Amino acid sequence: MQYEFEEILETIRMTEIEHFDIRTVTMGISLRDCSDRNIKVTCQKIYDKIIRYGRNHVKYAKEIESHYGISIANKRVSVTPISIPFDSCKEEEFIEIAHTLDRAAEDIGIDYIAGYSALVQKGMTNGEAELINSIPQALASTKRVCSSVNVASTKTGINIDAVKMMADVIKKTAELTKENDSIGCAKLVVFANAVEDNPFVAGAFHGVSEPEVVLNVGISGPGVVLDAIREAGHVDLQQLAEVIKKTIFKITRAGELIGRKVAKKNGIPFGIVDISLAPTPAEGDSIGDILKAMGLEDVGAPGTTAALAMLNDAVKKAGLMASSSVGGLSGAFIPVSEDMGMIRAVQNGNLTLEKLEAMTAVCSVGLDMIAIPGDTPVETIAGIIADESAIGVINDKTTAVRIIPAFGKDVGDFVNYGGLLGKAPIMEVKKLSSAGFINRGGRIPAPMRSLTN
Amino acid sequence: MKITEDVIRKITLETIEELGLGATKDEIKNAVRSKIETMNIDNIDLEKKNMDSGKVILTSFGLNKPGIVAAVTRALAENSCDILDLSQKIMGDFFTMIMIIDITASPKDLNEILKDMQKVADDLKIKIYLQHEDVFRFMHRI
Numbered sequence: 001m002q003y004e005f006e007e008i009l010e011t012i013r014m015t016e017i018e019h020f021d022i023r024t025v026t027m028g029i030s031l032r033d034c035s036d037r038n039i040k041v042t043c044q045k046i047y048d049k050i051i052r053y054g055r056n057h058v059k060y061a062k063e064i065e066s067h068y069g070i071s072i073a074n075k076r077v078s079v080t081p082i083s084i085p086f087d088s089c090k091e092e093e094f095i096e097i098a099h100t101l102d103r104a105a106e107d108i109g110i111d112y113i114a115g116y117s118a119l120v121q122k123g124m125t126n127g128e129a130e131l132i133n134s135i136p137q138a139l140a141s142t143k144r145v146c147s148s149v150n151v152a153s154t155k156t157g158i159n160i161d162a163v164k165m166m167a168d169v170i171k172k173t174a175e176l177t178k179e180n181d182s183i184g185c186a187k188l189v190v191f192a193n194a195v196e197d198n199p200f201v202a203g204a205f206h207g208v209s210e211p212e213v214v215l216n217v218g219i220s221g222p223g224v225v226l227d228a229i230r231e232a233g234h235v236d237l238q239q240l241a242e243v244i245k246k247t248i249f250k251i252t253r254a255g256e257l258i259g260r261k262v263a264k265k266n267g268i269p270f271g272i273v274d275i276s277l278a279p280t281p282a283e284g285d286s287i288g289d290i291l292k293a294m295g296l297e298d299v300g301a302p303g304t305t306a307a308l309a310m311l312n313d314a315v316k317k318a319g320l321m322a323s324s325s326v327g328g329l330s331g332a333f334i335p336v337s338e339d340m341g342m343i344r345a346v347q348n349g350n351l352t353l354e355k356l357e358a359m360t361a362v363c364s365v366g367l368d369m370i371a372i373p374g375d376t377p378v379e380t381i382a383g384i385i386a387d388e389s390a391i392g393v394i395n396d397k398t399t400a401v402r403i404i405p406a407f408g409k410d411v412g413d414f415v416n417y418g419g420l421l422g423k424a425p426i427m428e429v430k431k432l433s434s435a436g437f438i439n440r441g442g443r444i445p446a447p448m449r450s451l452t453n
Numbered sequence: 454m455k456i457t458e459d460v461i462r463k464i465t466l467e468t469i470e471e472l473g474l475g476a477t478k479d480e481i482k483n484a485v486r487s488k489i490e491t492m493n494i495d496n497i498d499l500e501k502k503n504m505d506s507g508k509v510i511l512t513s514f515g516l517n518k519p520g521i522v523a524a525v526t527r528a529l530a531e532n533s534c535d536i537l538d539l540s541q542k543i544m545g546d547f548f549t550m551i552m553i554i555d556i557t558a559s560p561k562d563l564n565e566i567l568k569d570m571q572k573v574a575d576d577l578k579i580k581i582y583l584q585h586e587d588v589f590r591f592m593h594r595i
Binding site for chain 2: 002067
């Protein structure tokens with residue numbers, strides 16, 4: 001037979017038992033030609049363009065799903081950072097654009113549309129300031145719109161004014177969406193070194209150097225890696241790296257195949273495969289469980305950062321071999337609320353915010369889906385964002401903060417969103433004040449790139 | 454293949470050369486148009502050749518009992534699916550069967566065949582999976 005019995009069974013096992021799926025196929029659409037002096041015309045142009053390119057996105061993805069027997073968890077759309085083409089808009093007009101995006105997303109049948117974004121790592125235009133100020137209202141009054149703001153980069157340093165502004169936006173968003181456990185904050189990401197071709201919502205946007213329209217794919221598969229590690233038994237770390245690489249290689253190949261087929265069906269160019277290991281709240285589909293299977297008693301034990309670094313590196317090496325189109329964030333995600341293993345570690349008191357921060361230094365993509373007490377001061381949130389940005393800026397990598405100061409809740413409580421966003425225990429935050437540092441304002445200068453110790 | 458501006462420009466230059474300098478604008482236009490049209494037909498043929506091989510891998514598992522192979526192959530035959538390869542193993546009370554089938558001659562597409570096979574699987578209380586061969590080629594062959 002052309003294929004070995006075992007090869008075929010392995011594929012079936014991956015897709016049927018180990019939650020192997022394509023995490024997302026995300027269509028990036030440029031909105032740079034949609035600007036008009038009249039906001040009504042602008043909104044109509046945006047709506048028409050998203051419908052024109054995206055109307056068959058879900059249908060085609062579903063056809064490919066059944067054709068190959070591999071499920072695609074999410075079908076999504078990202079657009080040009082809204083602040084760029086519509087820089088002349090005022091706050092209310094930006095909110096109107098958010099509503100248009102929401103309506104377009106609903107009409108093409110997707111759950112999230114991302115790109116309500118601004119890139120302000122060095123400074124901000126009037127339009128960008130208006131957009132940032134509109135975020136709380138925009139997220140509170142829409143269901144599907146996701147927002148991200150880039151506040152730092154290795155080339156420019158960290159814009160602390162923007163960091164503080166975003167901390168304030170996060171607090172306001174939490175309050176405006178308090179009825180739903182401050183869910184607005186789950187749709188808001190603060191980035192350092194944001195990438196232009198990231199297919200993973202909420203942080204996705206269609207960068208300015210991207211083509212008119214493009215299809216990017218994010219793979220998944222922590223469950224597959226977990227089972228492979230368990231099956232490998234007690235082997236040394238080099239052999240373990242080999243096991244991880246072999247598994248990721250296969251997953252990435254399947255991801256590229258699916259991405260190319262969906263792109264071809266839509267008649268648009270294929271962009272990149274993002275080889276991030278993205279967990280889901282499903283049992284076994286967890287990065288936390290992988291770290292435990294590697295031999296740690298729980299996530300947070302000394303050695304966690306090393307294990308994660310090795311996992312992340314093996315994922316990248318295998319992904320790069322498997323596909324020539326690797327891009328996006330490409331690493332292991334460690335969102336707390338979306339990963340049962342991580343949730344348990346936090347609940348048991350084994351995983352703290354500080355350890356999580358250390359872990360983000362060796363993997364993508366930062367402090368993700370972390371719930372903290374609702375009364376955390378703005379300056380403290382700004383301090384957390386600044387710390388995370390510093391890790392990204394100095395290490396030349398993407399980092400992000402998606403943090404939820406859950407309104408009216410405290411340590412011991414939960415926020416619960418259900419579905420893919422999962423649930424998160426409120427984590428403790430140090431009570432020490434960061435106000436003096438943050439309130440200085442200004443920009444932390446760009447770092448030097450040699451003598452890197 | 455998309456026809457880009459460059460391709461059109463090239464065809465136009467060729468046509469002008471062929472027709473000579475005496476040709477009128479309309480003559481050139483018509484000649485270029487007919488050339489592009491024939492090119493399109495070529496393209497479609499090419500696309501068809503490049504299309505998926507039509508090979509599908511069928512995997513089935515379940516408690517062993519008489520008549521499983523008969524039922525599965527009968528359903529495939531009714532859908533004009535050609536069995537290219539077949540391999541079967543019994544492990545304890547369980548059987549596993551893997552087939553490579555060609556569905557190009559079938560009047561139905563993969564989804565419809567999948568639905569028919571699902572009925573067979575439900576009747577026999579076994580599991581049947583159908584996946585396009587490309588997945589296996591991409592995952593297990595470099």
